[in-house]
Amino acid sequence: MSFRREFLKGLWAEIPIFRVLLGMCPTLAVSTSVENGLGMGLAATMVLVGSNVLVAALRRWIPPKVRIPCYIVIAATLVTVVDLVMNAYAHALHKSLGIFIPLIVVNCIILGRAEAFAGRNSVGLSLADGLGMGIGFTLALGSVAAVRELLGNGTLTVWRDLKVNVPGFRPWLLMILAPGAFIALGCLLALMNRVNAVLARRAGRPCPPPLTAECRHCILCPPGRTWLESSGEAGRTEQSRGSALSVP
Amino acid sequence: MKESIRMLAVLTALTLVSAALLATVHHWTAGPIEAAAQREKLEALRRVLPACDNDLLADALRFGPEGSSRTVYVARHLGQVVGFALEAESDGYGGPLRVAVGLTPEGEVHGVIVIQADRETPGLGSRVREAAFLGAFRGLRSQEARAASLTQDGGRVEAVTGATISSRGVARAVRASLEWFAHHQADIHRAVQSERRREVFVPPPDEVSP
Numbered sequence: 001m002s003f004r005r006e007f008l009k010g011l012w013a014e015i016p017i018f019r020v021l022l023g024m025c026p027t028l029a030v031s032t033s034v035e036n037g038l039g040m041g042l043a044a045t046m047v048l049v050g051s052n053v054l055v056a057a058l059r060r061w062i063p064p065k066v067r068i069p070c071y072i073v074i075a076a077t078l079v080t081v082v083d084l085v086m087n088a089y090a091h092a093l094h095k096s097l098g099i100f101i102p103l104i105v106v107n108c109i110i111l112g113r114a115e116a117f118a119g120r121n122s123v124g125l126s127l128a129d130g131l132g133m134g135i136g137f138t139l140a141l142g143s144v145a146a147v148r149e150l151l152g153n154g155t156l157t158v159w160r161d162l163k164v165n166v167p168g169f170r171p172w173l174l175m176i177l178a179p180g181a182f183i184a185l186g187c188l189l190a191l192m193n194r195v196n197a198v199l200a201r202r203a204g205r206p207c208p209p210p211l212t213a214e215c216r217h218c219i220l221c222p223p224g225r226t227w228l229e230s231s232g233e234a235g236r237t238e239q240s241r242g243s244a245l246s247v248p
Numbered sequence: 249m250k251e252s253i254r255m256l257a258v259l260t261a262l263t264l265v266s267a268a269l270l271a272t273v274h275h276w277t278a279g280p281i282e283a284a285a286q287r288e289k290l291e292a293l294r295r296v297l298p299a300c301d302n303d304l305l306a307d308a309l310r311f312g313p314e315g316s317s318r319t320v321y322v323a324r325h326l327g328q329v330v331g332f333a334l335e336a337e338s339d340g341y342g343g344p345l346r347v348a349v350g351l352t353p354e355g356e357v358h359g360v361i362v363i364q365a366d367r368e369t370p371g372l373g374s375r376v377r378e379a380a381f382l383g384a385f386r387g388l389r390s391q392e393a394r395a396a397s398l399t400q401d402g403g404r405v406e407a408v409t410g411a412t413i414s415s416r417g418v419a420r421a422v423r424a425s426l427e428w429f430a431h432h433q434a435d436i437h438r439a440v441q442s443e444r445r446r447e448v449f450v451p452p453p454d455e456v457s458p
Contacts, residue, residue, distance in 0.1 A: 058262075065251075070258065070262055073259075076266075077266040080270055081269065084277045084281070085273070088277035089280060091284040091285075098366050173372070
């Protein structure tokens with residue numbers, strides 16, 4: 001339970017889109033260009049950090065039975081503030097993100113971390129958690145967007161004019177449309193699973209499936225050595241949506 | 249009972265604080281937001297008009313009754329009228345399209361710019377913003393507004409491949425502007441010549457198109 005540990009877990013072991021399978025909707029919708037992805041990720045990070053800090057600060061006063069409405073009020077207020085400030089001071093980005101800024105409220109990462117972490121940890125640790133998860137979300141979103149934009153448009157727009165054009169490449173238009181979003185996300189998720197499986201095997205430990213997947217549906221561990229059996233830590237980690245690793 | 253009161257109190261307090269915060273931030277940002285919107289509009293207008301040096305927003309003319317008026321932006325250079333700009337709206341593929349059309353005083357299209365097309369498909373419909381598509385509108389005259397349609401509809405503008413609906417929407421908006429301008433050209437020139445330039449010019453009811 002240290003600041004460093006809570007921060008770093010959001011960058012790899014529990015990275016929002018690829019391990020903690022949350023925040024997929026905005027990912028699919030906004031990842032049409034790297035600039036949009038990064039902008040959305042940064043806005044979501046601001047809201048996530050603010051929301052985590054506020055929920056942690058108020059956690060002793062919020063009665064458990066009304067905690068969800070309270071978390072939603074906090075998140076919605078923060079998002080509206082971010083929306084207004086962005087509209088005033090970063091107008092171009094606000095225009096390109098459009099309706100997806102208000103949709104940060106229903107981004108499950110916000111509510112998920114408030115419920116699973118900030119509601120029962122200190123302000124400092126919640127700050128670390130929010131920052132880590134937010135930056136992880138931004139990185140994951142950026143990578144999906146990079147794949148989609150490169151294959152679907154032949155460019156890589158990092159920020160406004162910071163563009164890279166791949167000459168002589170006829171883009172595959174499908175990648176910019178909705179099916180391409182699912183394809184890109186699915187392929188990157190599979191890649192992430194593979195990388196984790198290989199790393200775990202090399203380190204000699206059993207391989208952890210994504211946090212909200214059911215253990216019995218996963219095929220990453222070699223037969224006879226599943227994550228649950230070897231680690232004996234069923235239900236240990238804070239799950240964003242109940243105990244996904246419950247024994248089948 | 250005590251639990252219920254506590255829940256009620258906490259929620260009420262939270263929402264009151266949140267409302268106060270939102271009101272404050274809204275008040276602070278209202279100015280910059282308005283300024284940003286104006287700046288954006290001005291920039292769009294300047295891109296479709298010939299070089300001008302007047303205050304486009306202050307010199308704009310309003311035609312028609314309150315509530316359904318049309319704004320004509322007058323561009324002047326050294327006092328001489330060098331062009332007009334109109335805004336038009338139409339339906340695109342996923343939402344409304346807003347377009348600004350810059351015209352010479354004779355009614356020839358000087359430039360077209362898409363102000364709003366954020367519901368169009370990125371990479372397809374969004375390509376109506378590109379110069380390759382919009383350039384086809386240049387030189388079209390308001391007297392032959394029918395030319396401002398897609399080639400498949402009998403006009404002279406080539407649609408963006410795979411984005412016929414978005415292209416048609418933009419063409420429709422430009423055509424509507426040209427038709428309106430042709431209809432009101434005399435009134436506009438009269439209003440511009442008149443000494444009291446900033447007065448709202450309301451033509452007699454039978455001359456205003458619905």
